[in-house]
Amino acid sequence: MNTRQIVLLEILFLANLAVFASLGVIALGEGWIQMPGALSHNNPDTVLIVVMRATESALPALTVSPTLLPTFALLPARTLIPTNTPTPVSLGRLPQPTSAPTANAQGVLLDIIGHPQSLPLSCESRSAADWAGYFGAAIDELEFFGRLPVSDNPDVGFAGDVNGKWGNIPPNAYGVHAGPVAALLQDYGLSAEARRDLTWDNLRAELDAGRPVMVWVTGHVSSGAAVEYVATDGQTVVVAPFEHTVIVVGYTTDSVSVLDGSRIYLRSLEKFLDSWAVLGNMAIVAGP
Secondary structure, three states: OOOOOOOEEEEEEOOOHHHHHHHOOEEOOOOOEEEOOOOOOOOOOOOOEEOOOHHHHHHOOOOOOOOOOOOOOOOOOOOOOOOOOOOHHHEEHHOOOOOOOOOOOOOOEOOOOOOOOOOOOHHHHHHHHHHHHHHHOOOOHHHHHOOOOOOOOOOOEEOOOOOOOOOOOOOOOOOOOOOHHHHHHOOOOOEEEEOOOOOHHHHHHHHHHHOOOEEEOOOOOOOOOOEEEEEOOOOOEEEEEOOOEEEEEEEEEOEEEEEEOOOOEEHHHHHHHHHHHHOOOOOOEEEO
């Protein structure tokens, strides 16, 4: 299901940084550079993130990939986000590499820990548990899922078989929308509010305040289409194939960082807004 990736590299300080500017690089913070889509011809959603080292001696001798950037040595992928304290980091206040452009670098990135989801369609329970964990509440994903109500109306409860195939709409294997998830989080003692039609400015304000936001998107924050479904209770519900939840953990002026299970990756702001809009900008936010 994961057709997109973040490529994380460490590079030798060998290349003229004008190369980065020619490829549309923007500085994200001290030592961090983001290059959206620069290396992928087959997968435009690949994001390259590089970490600069001051001296060649800091890195072991490695084979250089001539198909990428000839002066760069590849290292194994590492965790992008530190996981020591849930403290928001303002990227715009960090020192920036003086040779790299700093335009569009203002933003926020929250320190949050994610985990892989346990069941094929338990993304809402996994996201809820990780979101709660950021605020200091320990919730077991499977316990949370077991306490969700069940209904063919996802606005009321979990619709379909959690072990079913991803990509269906109710009454087949699907998932659950924000209302029941927020209500159950409240039962665990958390201040959680289900929202629809949340604006990007509202979401960004939550991040500025140090609060991650759980959102409903399609795919792994990719394009999708809404469908109207009439549940057995007579309600017409907007659903979408490949309904999915992620946690928004950061942004710059033109990109959004999301926690999807155990992975953090970037999407362009345009792509994020398009995917989020399919289910009506549905979200769960924390109370003030």
